[in-house]
Amino acid sequence: MLDIKFVRENVDAVKETLKKRGVELSFDGFLGSEQKRREILLEVEDLRNRRNVVSREVGALKKDGRDASAQMDEMKGVGEKIKALDEELKLHEQQMQDFLLNVPNMLNESVPVGADEDANIEIRKWGEPGEFDFKPLNHWDIGERHDIIDFERATKIAGSRFSLLKGAGARLERALMNFMLDHNTEAGYIEVFPPILVNREAMTGTGQLPKFEEDLFRVADSDFFLIPTAEVPVTNIHAGEILKEDQLPLYYTAYTPCFRREAGSHGKDTRGLIRQHQFNKVEMVKFTRPEDSFDELEKLTANAEDILQQLGLPYRTVVLCSGDIGFSASKTYDIEVWLPGQGKYREISSCSNFEDFQARRAGIRFKREGQKKTEFVHTLNGSGLAIGRTMVAILENFQQADGSVVIPEVLRPYMGMDQIG
RNA sequence: GGAGAGGUGGCAGAGUGGUUGAAUGCGGCGGUCUCGAAAACCGUUGUGCGUUUGCGCGUACCGGGGGUUCGAAUCCCCCCCUCUCCGCCA
Numbered sequence: 001m002l003d004i005k006f007v008r009e010n011v012d013a014v015k016e017t018l019k020k021r022g023v024e025l026s027f028d029g030f031l032g033s034e035q036k037r038r039e040i041l042l043e044v045e046d047l048r049n050r051r052n053v054v055s056r057e058v059g060a061l062k063k064d065g066r067d068a069s070a071q072m073d074e075m076k077g078v079g080e081k082i083k084a085l086d087e088e089l090k091l092h093e094q095q096m097q098d099f100l101l102n103v104p105n106m107l108n109e110s111v112p113v114g115a116d117e118d119a120n121i122e123i124r125k126w127g128e129p130g131e132f133d134f135k136p137l138n139h140w141d142i143g144e145r146h147d148i149i150d151f152e153r154a155t156k157i158a159g160s161r162f163s164l165l166k167g168a169g170a171r172l173e174r175a176l177m178n179f180m181l182d183h184n185t186e187a188g189y190i191e192v193f194p195p196i197l198v199n200r201e202a203m204t205g206t207g208q209l210p211k212f213e214e215d216l217f218r219v220a221d222s223d224f225f226l227i228p229t230a231e232v233p234v235t236n237i238h239a240g241e242i243l244k245e246d247q248l249p250l251y252y253t254a255y256t257p258c259f260r261r262e263a264g265s266h267g268k269d270t271r272g273l274i275r276q277h278q279f280n281k282v283e284m285v286k287f288t289r290p291e292d293s294f295d296e297l298e299k300l301t302a303n304a305e306d307i308l309q310q311l312g313l314p315y316r317t318v319v320l321c322s323g324d325i326g327f328s329a330s331k332t333y334d335i336e337v338w339l340p341g342q343g344k345y346r347e348i349s350s351c352s353n354f355e356d357f358q359a360r361r362a363g364i365r366f367k368r369e370g371q372k373k374t375e376f377v378h379t380l381n382g383s384g385l386a387i388g389r390t391m392v393a394i395l396e397n398f399q400q401a402d403g404s405v406v407i408p409e410v411l412r413p414y415m416g417m418d419q420i421g
Numbered sequence: 422g423g424a425g426a427g428g429u430g431g432c433a434g435a436g437u438g439g440u441u442g443a444a445u446g447c448g449g450c451g452g453u454c455u456c457g458a459a460a461a462c463c464g465u466u467g468u469g470c471g472u473u474u475g476c477g478c479g480u481a482c483c484g485g486g487g488g489u490u491c492g493a494a495u496c497c498c499c500c501c502c503u504c505u506c507c508g509c510c511a
Contacts, residue, residue, distance in 0.1 A: 041471060045480045052440095052480090055492040059439035068491075075491040242431095242468085365468095370450095374468080 001100050001361045008034055017106050020113050020322035030099055037092035044085040051078050101210055105357040107322055108294070108331040114321030120334070121321070126305065127314030129338045130397060138341035139395040140272040143169060145403055146421050149273065160270070161262060161277040163388075168420045172394070172407075173280060175414035176387045177255050180282040180307060184384055187303050189253035189284055194233035196256050197224040202236040205362030207328035207354075217259045217277075226259035230283035231381045238287060239362040243377065245369050249296060250287040253384065255280065273388045274346065280387040286380040287364065290356065293378035294331070297353040301333045304349040304384045311408045313393045314338040316345055330355045333382075337389065341396040348389045351382030 007014055011027065018025055054071050061068040112121050143149030148169025154162040165173050185191050200223050203209040208216060208228065217226040227233055234252050243250070258281050269275035284303065288296045301317065308315045320332040329352035336345035356376035359365070365374040398406045404421035412418055 038471075041480090045471065048481085049479060051491075055490095056440065058491050062439075072491040079490080079492095 001357060002103055002106065003360065004034065004096060004100060007100070007103070014103065014106070018104070020107060021104055021325070022115060022323045023104060025103065029095070033092050033095050037089065037096060040085055040089045040092065044082055044089060047078060047082050047085070051075055051082070101204070101361075104327045105330050105354065107325070108353070108355075110319070111325060111331055112319065112321045113323075115323040117321075117324045119321035120318040120324055122316050122318050123333075124305075124317040125314075126309060126316070127312070127338070129314050129340065132340065134401050136340040136396060136399060138272065139339075139392040141341075142395045142399055142403075142405065143273075146405075148172070148420065151271075159277075161275065163273055163276060168415075168417065169391070171415060171417075172391055172411075172420075173387060175411050176390050177280060177282060178414050179411055180384055180387070181253060181255055183307055183310070184253035184282065184284055184303065187251075187306075189251040192234060192237070192252050192254045194230065194237070194254055194256065196227050196233070196259075198227055198233050198236070199223060200225070202232055202239070202362075205239050206232045206235050206358050207361065208232065211327065214263050215261050217261060227256060228260045229258050229381075229383075230254040230256040230281065231285060234283065234285040235358055235364075235379050235381065236362055238364045238377075241364060242374055243287065243364070243366040245289065245366055248287060248289050248366060248377065249292060252285045253282060254285070255282045257281075273392050276388060282384050282387065284382050284384045287377045288380065289366070290375065290378050293353050293355060293380060296378075297331065297333070297351060297380055300380055300382045301335070301351040304335055304351055304382050307385055308335065308337060308348070310410045311390070311394065313390075313397055315348070326350075326352065328352075328354050328357050330357065335385075337393045339393060339396050340399075341392075346389065346392075347386075348393065349383040349385045352380060354379045354381075 002014070008031070011031070015027070054075050058068040058071050058075075061071070112119060114120070137145075140149065140151065146168065148165065148167050150164040150166055151162075154164040157164070181191055197219065200209060203216070203225050208225075216228060218224070219226070233256070234254050237252065238250075257278055259278050260276075262275055262277060265275060273279075284300060286293075286296050286300060305315065305317065315335055315337045318334050318336060320329075320334055325332050332350055332352040334347050335349040335351070337348040338344075339346050355378050358379045359376035364377050364379065366377050367374050394408065394411075395405055398408070400406060400419075402421075404419045406419045407415050407417060
């Protein structure tokens, strides 16, 4: 959420950002309503003040055993008046809130302007796509061949966009999970295991609600939602808290399953593990001081990249353009891993700085040493990494002519084997 | 699911209609003392919003919402949550 004062004083800049993002949003009534809100507030607080003063008088008079009926009569109608104004005020405040909750974050000036992912800019590349002297298979073919991924039975159990991992496949999933958590823990992240069902408030705090409810699974007859990413419960760990400056920066890492409706992606990635309703991910979340957040974004991204380097998977890093970046983010790097089966780079991690956008929604603040006033922290998060897609990358990149798949060195202690097949 | 208890400041814990933003203790911060520290003593210590160049002032907040009243942490109604016991259960 943007600061209402900021929006009031920077309407043109906000409109410019909306344009860059390709978002249509009407400001009609916003400024007038905001003006009106403050006028009413002034009036109603004045009335309250009067009531408080007179009521105190009444108390003093009665204590002395004197008559206070004149004062009491004077205040008779004031309560009603306050109530009426309060109602009007609430209406305006609700309008402000509804509006602000649907305004996306401002963009960092380094974000390239563009309509869609074609305008994203590659800023780094690591490793070279391997040469194969045979036609590399898709991961689903490899999975089938070794009987480690079973899509048919998963469909029977749940439906499309679900998968059943078996044997070395299930083992690889678990190995990746543990390897990533260990990696991040060594990098200074605190491991947590949060609830994966969260309430509406938490979803609003990180920005999934109210705008993107159709992307989420909601549990029937309750107001619980299945998390689409660990970002939601982990960022909300400190919702409504005031942290001390010396607690920052705060790093967390969490493995969780993630659940997404994929409502708008019919026909995309219908085969394989790339786009699932349920997938596993290890996530990193940071809480930082405002002045540190962009340095921390670089470090966060580097940390995610390091996982790919240790696994020996070629990747490139792109900075998302204004039309492709998410609602809550100020700046985002996507890390894309090379997939020989598809012959292209695919997103495997998304690392974002949200600045104070989520912190304002969720009420995550901190106080500087010796300072009285509180400030919003900056929040960041990034995948480290999406586990299913990492499995895809390993199967496709390390497949051999004989059909076997070589397990990366760093995973072998976790896998208990050197190769699959 | 059944029965009961309870939700007050960072924590513990008073407060049942009139300067109570809230006693007291602990913790935190500042100071006195000390070579230094501990102890002791003194002082200080919530957040949001509005307003003001600033000091400040005003207002709201004692789980949430509504009601009674000149006035509510205190009375009434509804809701939520937590805890204990029983039942069930990984």
